[in-house]
Amino acid sequence: MSVFLGNPQVLPSRGVPTRGPLTDRFGRTATDLRISITDKCNLRCTYCMPAEGMQWLPRESLLTVAEIVRLARIAVSEFGVREIRLTGGEPLIRPDLEDLVRALRRTMPGIPVSMTSNGIGLAARAQGLADAGMNRVNISLDTLCADTYATLARRGKLAEALAGVAAAQRAGMNPVKLNAVLMRGVNDHEAPQLLHWALENHCDLRFIEQMPLDADHGWTRENMVTAADIRESLAADFDLAPDRVPRAGAPAEKHLVRRRGEERVLGTVGIIASVTEPFCEDCTRTRITAEGHVRSCLFSHHETDLMHLLRSGASDADVTRRWREAMWVKPRAHGMDHTGLDSGDYVQPDRSMSAIGG
């Protein structure tokens, strides 16, 4: 992977807008900012991290609260970003998460702040996070079976994650969205149970196709549980109909859910089909990694170092310009559809989802 440190010859200067929204060469505008606040995690989900041997970034390489707030303020005031999501690694690992949320909300009161988390330890912190101004949380929940949780997440306890879901709801961070990655032969048979549970517990469930972003490079197209597989599996218990509400760049395609043969709509379920039904044409994301690099796409092979600028006294104008240049060269798409995979054009990035900030 290459990191642009500041050599003006490597980044483009022609065509890059100098003001207005954060756009790329293909006409997309980034309105959502996703910031990874740590690369560390207390779980080792098989589809994301290796079981052992993770090398974490040194603490001094992570963005500080003040640096995150500065970047977010620039994104909101210069680019018109409308939403900030904190992710990782596991955001709850950072003891200053509440301070960060409070500072973001104080600086940009009109901008919602949300978090994607595995929910471990959330039970004790949900109310404090809500009081600090956190608007919503999305929680990873791949299984309802404690043994399968142990196989998939390899650390932590299912009961702790479930307690986190309940605490987030009690604290008013609703709707709580649940993210489930299905793995063939491990938890794919649980799709209907997960949906029953989510409907009964008033959560918005989304199933996610596994992407080739695991640290072990163990992903295969043949083994991946596809959106079509998920719809088929849910059809045993449910009738699904497309939700006509516009998707507006959201990765999840939503379906209205009815119990088989019944009229009443019970809720919705989302399917995030990044591989088989990509949504890159409508992508609205700009990402900052935990060490302060702009990553224009999950599947980029290079990053642009803003931390270096922040820590060398650069002005907001300098940071803004470098960020615009980084996003201008965002790839058109991830290339992991059949065309890319079969032609050998697709190359897996050398950073795992946890390091990028999923």
Ligand SMILES: Nc1nc2c(ncn2[C@@H]2O[C@H](COP(=O)(O)OP(=O)(O)OP(=O)(O)O)[C@@H](O)[C@H]2O)c(=O)[nH]1
């Ligand atoms: N291909 C692709 N997948 C993404 C992107 N962002 C999120 N995802 C996938 O969607 C899953 C859920 O993401 P979340 O962090 O919960 O965020 P979200 O779904 O955008 O959040 P909401 O705004 O609450 O709908 C992630 O685990 C990824 O697998 C993206 O930019 N590209």
Ligand SMILES: C[S@@+](CC[C@H](N)C(=O)[O-])C[C@H]1O[C@@H](n2cnc3c(N)ncnc32)[C@H](O)[C@@H]1O
């Ligand atoms: C990288 S995690 C970071 C936040 C938090 N630790 C969590 O698990 O929610 C963000 C999301 O990425 C998803 N994810 C991780 N690896 C993935 C992969 N290889 N393919 C698809 N989604 C993945 C997780 O399920 C989770 O919903």
Ligand code: SF4
């Ligand atoms: S998916 Fe989230 S919880 Fe699981 S290992 Fe990756 S960062 Fe940790």
Ligand code: SF4
């Ligand atoms: S893969 Fe890249 S371009 Fe496609 S939706 Fe995700 S971040 Fe956007």
